[in-house]
Amino acid sequence: MPTSDRSRPGGGRQDRNVLAVCDMAKAFGGLKVFNGISFRIEPGEVLGVIGPNGAGKTTLINVICGMLRPSSGTIQFDGGNIGGRSFHAVSRLGIVRSFQQTITFRTASVRENLTRAIRFSGSGGVAWAQIGELLDAFGLGPMLDEPSDSLPYGSQKILGLLMAYAANPKMLLLDEPAAGLESRERTRIDRLVLHAREHLGCGILIVEHDMDLIRRLCPRLIVLEAGGVLAQGAPEEVLARSDVIQAYLGQSEDEADRDAATRRTARAAH
Numbered sequence: 001m002p003t004s005d006r007s008r009p010g011g012g013r014q015d016r017n018v019l020a021v022c023d024m025a026k027a028f029g030g031l032k033v034f035n036g037i038s039f040r041i042e043p044g045e046v047l048g049v050i051g052p053n054g055a056g057k058t059t060l061i062n063v064i065c066g067m068l069r070p071s072s073g074t075i076q077f078d079g080g081n082i083g084g085r086s087f088h089a090v091s092r093l094g095i096v097r098s099f100q101q102t103i104t105f106r107t108a109s110v111r112e113n114l115t116r117a118i119r120f121s122g123s124g125g126v127a128w129a130q131i132g133e134l135l136d137a138f139g140l141g142p143m144l145d146e147p148s149d150s151l152p153y154g155s156q157k158i159l160g161l162l163m164a165y166a167a168n169p170k171m172l173l174l175d176e177p178a179a180g181l182e183s184r185e186r187t188r189i190d191r192l193v194l195h196a197r198e199h200l201g202c203g204i205l206i207v208e209h210d211m212d213l214i215r216r217l218c219p220r221l222i223v224l225e226a227g228g229v230l231a232q233g234a235p236e237e238v239l240a241r242s243d244v245i246q247a248y249l250g251q252s253e254d255e256a257d258r259d260a261a262t263r264r265t266a267r268a269a270h
C-alpha cells in the first residue's frame, strides 16, 4: 500500500499517476531517434524497455524526465502534458530517474545521501523506516556513516538506486540498473523494484540489457528499434519473435554491455 497521500488535483481519475507517451518523436538534427512512439505505464506496473545499442533507450528516459524536449507528440502524466517541462518541474511531480553511472554526493555519508534524497524530493520522501529494511538487506546498514565514495562499486550503485527510492517516486525510471553489477548482486535490483512496487505503488520503467532480469521483473516489455516500437507484450512472446531476435538478441548481452560502455565513454569525451 502507498504510504503517502498520492492524490493530486488536476489529473483525471482514470489517469492518476499514469504515464502515457503518445506519438512521441525525437530528433537530434538530422538523426531521428523516434518517429512517433506510444505506450502507457499504470501505477504499480513494471515495464521493460530493450533494444539494440543506439535505439534510444536512454534518450527515452531523458525525454520523459525533462532533460530533453520531445520534437513532437505528448507525454502525459497524471492527466497533464509534461513534454518539454524542465527536469525540476518533472521531478516535482514525482517522476524520478536513476542514471547508468551512479551519481551520489561523493564525500557525504550514506546516511547524508539518503537524507538529502528524502529532503529534496519533489513528492515528499519516504520515511526512514521504509529504507531501513532495504539498507539491511543490501548490507548497507553498518556503512551508514561511511562516505559514499569509499563504498565498493556495487554498493555505490545500490545507494544510487536507493536514493531514487527514497525520493518516493510516483513513476520510477531506471537506466540499466544492473550494468556493472556482478550476477550475485543483481538480485538486489529485484528486491528494490518489488519493494518499490509494493510499498510505493509507483509505475516503474526499466531499461536493461540483462534479459534474465527483464524476464523476472517485467510482465510486459517493449522493444525499441529503428525509431519505433518493434514489438511489445509479455517477455516470453516478445523474446521468441524472429524479428526481435534478429534486431537485438542476435547480439549477446556481453556484446551489448560492451558496446554500451564504449558509447558512454565516447559521449563523455565530447
Ligand SMILES: Nc1ncnc2c1ncn2[C@@H]1O[C@H](COP(=O)(O)OP(=O)(O)OP(=O)(O)O)[C@@H](O)[C@H]1O
Residues within 6 Å of the ligand: 028, 031, 033, 051, 052, 053, 054, 055, 056, 057, 058, 059, 060, 259, 260, 261, 263
Ligand atoms: N544529446 C545528444 N545529442 C546528439 N545525439 C544524441 C544525444 N543523445 C543521444 N544521441 C544519439 O541518439 C541515439 C540514441 O542514443 P541512446 O543513448 O538513447 O541509445 P541507447 O539505446 O540508450 O544505447 P545504449 O544501449 O548504447 O545505452 C544514438 O545515436 C546517440 O548517439
